[in-house]
Amino acid sequence: MVDLSFTIATLARRGLLSPGSPTKVMRQLxxxxxxxxxLGGELRSAAARDPDRLVIIDDRKLPAPPDGSAGPMPGRLTYGELLARAERLAAALHGACGVEPTDRIGLMCRNHGGLIEGMTAASLLGADAVLVNTGLSPAQLAVVAQEQQLRILIHDSEFAEHAVALPRRVERLDESGVEDVLATAPAGNARRPDREGRTIVLTSGTTGAPKGARRRTPAGFAPLASIISRIPVYARSRMLIAAPVFHTWGLAALQxxxxxxxxxVLQRRFEPADALSxxxxxxxxxxxxVPVMLQRLxxxxxxxxxxxxxxxxGSALPGGLATRFMDAYGDVLYNLYGSTEASWASIATPEDLRRAPTTAGRPPHGTRIAIVSQAGREMAEGQTGRIFVGNEMLFEGYTNGAGRETLDGLLATGDLGHLDSEGLLFVDGREDDMIVSGGENVFPAAVENLLAGLPQIREVAVVGVPDPEFGQRLAAWIALVPGEVLDPAAVREYVRRHLARFAVPRDVRFVPALPRNATGKVVPRDLPWDGA
Known part of the structure; x- marks a missing residue:
């Protein structure tokens, strides 16, 4: 657990304990x-301390408030303005739409202030906010709405056709609809909700239907201190959140x-040139x-x-990407390894990544990691085993009532990994990704990292496929850097020179790009494969 002295020292180092107006500080506390x-408490606290500070810069053009006062600047909201809109939206959802604290509010929005307002309104109301992946199809959205028992869906206008597929009992509000209910909504109040709402994040769903994971509400500043002790971000700074906020990492950045x-700063879509601008x-x-954005930059x-x-x-850093990025932009890269269920496990600093570009780093203060065998025995240095993690923000379980395996208070991440002699964690792959080929354990991630280091390769995915003789074998899908040329035999020979014989992919296929979901993860089921 994170001790109080560490938390206070970290918050002070990052500028959160700087002196301020005694009245505002008292209101903040x-x-x-x-x-x-x-989210509701965080926003109220920030608005009490810095009501006139900009909180959001995006591309929206908001109308003037119904009371006739001057509206916010185009694409700008202060903490005070964001709180006022979130309070009115909470009142409108309850009064005009009949949303109760026990209900669930779906949010299918790209990165802009409307998503933040909807999430915060749910928190102020005491309802659960379900963050919906914008990459879902209409049919998948209908399944999510049914499984998560959505009362209402707030969505971007571009997803109107998706919303048509919803059950009739689910109300829908697009961006203009939100503004309409805000125009007639009463001012919010400072009533504490009767129940504490939860944020529900959907798992990535690269191998099946996404599950809803109930996120824990922080009990204090200790979780924040754990993260910013290793990632040096400061009070009142400006940050671009390019990762989707509906994903665990984007949500963490928002918090x-x-x-x-x-x-x-928020942009609806990530375009590298626009992000740099x-x-x-x-x-x-x-x-x-997320890592794929580094490649695009x-x-x-x-x-x-x-x-x-x-x-x-959000996903593993392919071999060589960390070094190439820091060579271009300086030693500014930090890599957090975690999951929707475990929040965080470890953080790699630029120094760690210079030493070992594929490392997941070390656990921050207050976090425990264990590498254990299938029988639960702790593995020795360098030995691969199952990764278990413990911290203050482990999820509370899935909305369907299921949980994840635990061991001595630590949660299974579903990954395999090992620790080196310096205590750095390396993730060797998913437990369900490891294949057995001819009696040998093979980790596709090791082959991916090796091939990703070749200058001709832009991105690569290696997965196990059925084999009638060996049970399973590896197959590689490769997207080349424009203008570069490789042939399958050269790829196989390169792997043969650096890894064991059974790690050589028999199948090597070249594709224009790898299929990825909205969070940048490769979707194996969408890789072209004819079963040969």
Whole structure:
């Protein structure tokens, strides 16, 4: 557990304990005591301390408030304005739409302030916010709405056709609909909800239907201190959240940003040139992204930026990507390894990544990691085993009532990994990704990392496929850098020179790009395969 002295020292080092107006500081602390550390409490606290500070910069053009006062600047919201809109939306959802604290509010939105308002309104109301992946098909959305028992769906206008597929009992509000109910909504109040709402994040669903994971509400500043002790982001700074906020990592970035009373820059879609322009124009010193975004940034001519931190999570860093990115943008890269269920397990700093570009780093203060065998025995240094993690933000279980395996208070991540002599964690692959080929255990991730280091390869995926003789074998799908040439025999020979014979992929296929979901993870079931 994170001790109080460590938390206080970390918050002070990151500028959160700087002196301020005694009245505002007292209001800030009172908001936290009364409303807690969920999104609603965080926003009330930040608005009490810094009501006029910009909280969101996005592309929206908001109408003037119904009371006739001057509206927010286009694409800008202060903490006070965001709180006022979230309070009115909570009142409208309850009054006009009949949403109760026991209900679930679905949110199918890209990165913009409307998503933040909807999530915060749910928190203020005491309802559960279900963050819906924008990559779902209409049929998948209908399944999610049924399984999560959505009362209402707030969605971007572009997803209107998706919303048509919903059961009739599920109300729908698009962006213009939200503005309509806000125009007639009464001002919010400071009533504490009768129940504490939860944020429900859907698992990525690369191998099946996504499950809803109930996120734990922080009990204090200790979880924040754990993260920012290793990732140096500061109070009142500006950050670009490029990772989807409906994903665990984007949500974590939002929670960090609100706690730091930062200004959060949001773009509906990630385009590398636009992201760099936003970082420069708005003087962002940090960016939160997923690894595939780093590759896309490297495909764009680099530009000098004020970035001091580029923090990534959500999938493994392919071999060589960390080094190439830091060579282009400086030693600013931080890699957090975690999951929807475990939150975080370890964080790699630029120094760690220079030493070992594929490492997942070390557990931050207050986090425990164990590498154990199938029988639960602790593995020795360098030996691969199952990864278990413990921290203050382990999820509360799936909404269908299922949980995850635990061991001595630690949660199974579903990954296999090992620790080296310096205590650095390496993730060797998913437990269900490991294949047995001719009696040998083979980890596709090791082959992926090796091939990703070749300068001709832009991205690569290696997975196990059925084999009539050996049970399973490896197959590789490769997207080349434009203008580069490789042939399957050269790929196989390269692997044969560096890894064991049974790690050589018999099948090597070249594709224009790998199929990925909205969070940047490769979707194996969508890789072209004829079963040969």
């Amino acid at each position: 009172a908001a936290l005591r009364r409303f807690g550390y969920g 960090v940003g609100l706690a730091l009373r930062a200004t959060i 936003a970082v420069i124009e708005h003087e962002c010193t940090s960016m939160f992204a 490297l495909d764009t001519p680099p530009r000098p930026t004020p970035l001091r931190v580029v923090a990534v999570s």
